[in-house]
Every structure is written in C-alpha cells, then in structure tokens.
Amino acid sequence: MGSLFRLCQRSGRVIQSNGATAGGASQLRSRHWLCTGRHCGQELENDQDGRPKKVLIETGDALIWQTLASVIIPGYAINRICHHSQLYFKKHYRRFPILAINLMTVGVGLISIPFIVHPIDNGVTILMDLTYRRWFK
Incomplete structure (x- = not known):
C-alpha cells in the first residue's frame, strides 16, 4: 500500500x-x-486523450484485479491455511497451551504469504484475461 x-x-x-x-x-x-x-x-x-469509455474499462480492470489479487483471494487462502494449521496443532500438540498454539498458527499464516503471492497474481491475471478483458476489449 x-x-x-x-x-x-x-x-x-x-x-x-x-x-x-x-x-x-x-x-x-x-x-x-x-x-x-x-x-x-x-x-x-x-x-488515452480523455476517452471516457476506455478510461472506465481500464479503471474497472485495475479495481477488479486489485480486489481479487490483493484482498479476496489472499484473505481466503490465509484464513484456510490458518484454520487447518490450528486444527493440526490442536490435534497433535495437546499439551501446549492455547496461546502457544495460536502463536504457531499466526506464524504459519505469516510464513505462507510469500508462497501464495505469485500464484495468486498469475491466476488472477489469467482469470481476467479469460473474462473481463475478453468481454470489454
């Protein structure tokens, strides 16, 4: 940001x-x-020399791409990673205090971020190429 x-x-x-x-x-x-x-x-x-239709289409493209690639998909992916890692930790590390399990879950979520960025960006670009960009260009 x-x-x-x-x-x-x-x-x-x-x-x-x-x-x-x-x-x-x-x-x-x-x-x-x-x-x-x-x-x-x-x-x-x-x-674009102020052509309103072209400007609106390109602005919509940028907003949709940013919303999908920066907010919706990463948020959901990290949520699921944390959910399943917490279930795993609660099942296999029962002797650990809940604070330790929560901290390990947060750590797994943070560590996963660099690994999900490029696949999500590439996937959203392909999705936009197959849908929005094909429909409006």
Missing part, C-alpha cells in the same frame, strides 16, 4: 487514517481502493 499512498499524495490527495481500530482499518482499505481507482483513472485519462 505504500506505493499507492505515494501515488495519491503525488496527485494532491492527503490520506489520514488511524489504523488502530477496526473502523480505521476499514477506512484505510476503502481509501486504498479509492486511490487505486482514482490514480488509474487519472493516468489513463492522460494516456
């Missing part, structure tokens, strides 16, 4: 959010998506 904030700040948009609460995190995600769409739309408008 850091690169996106730099892009939004470069476009004159100031982002302020308190990520300490759930509401702050939700606002941060909403602003992330809005800035992605705004930035992509502005850049495409400059590149």
Whole structure:
C-alpha cells in the first residue's frame, strides 16, 4: 500500500487514517481502493486523450484485479491455511497451551504469504484475461 499512498499524495490527495481500530482499518482499505481507482483513472485519462469509455474499462480492470489479487483471494487462502494449521496443532500438540498454539498458527499464516503471492497474481491475471478483458476489449 505504500506505493499507492505515494501515488495519491503525488496527485494532491492527503490520506489520514488511524489504523488502530477496526473502523480505521476499514477506512484505510476503502481509501486504498479509492486511490487505486482514482490514480488509474487519472493516468489513463492522460494516456488515452480523455476517452471516457476506455478510461472506465481500464479503471474497472485495475479495481477488479486489485480486489481479487490483493484482498479476496489472499484473505481466503490465509484464513484456510490458518484454520487447518490450528486444527493440526490442536490435534497433535495437546499439551501446549492455547496461546502457544495460536502463536504457531499466526506464524504459519505469516510464513505462507510469500508462497501464495505469485500464484495468486498469475491466476488472477489469467482469470481476467479469460473474462473481463475478453468481454470489454
């Protein structure tokens, strides 16, 4: 998200959010998506000589790709990895305190992130090529 904030700040948009609460995190995600769409739309408008239909199609493409590849699919994948690792730890490490099991589960979830990024990105790109990009281009 850091690169996106730099892009939004470069476009004159100031982002302020308190990520300490759930509401702050939700606002941060909403602003992330809005800035992605705004930035992509502005850049495409400059590149496409302001053709509104082309700008809307490209902005929609970017927003859908970002939503799938950055939020929905990784969130679900990490949730399932953590769920099944916690079940495994509870079954095979019964003598460990629940805090230790929870910490091991979090560790497995964090360790899994680098391994799921590229397959998800490639899969979403293929999905977009077969659906949205074929329908609108």
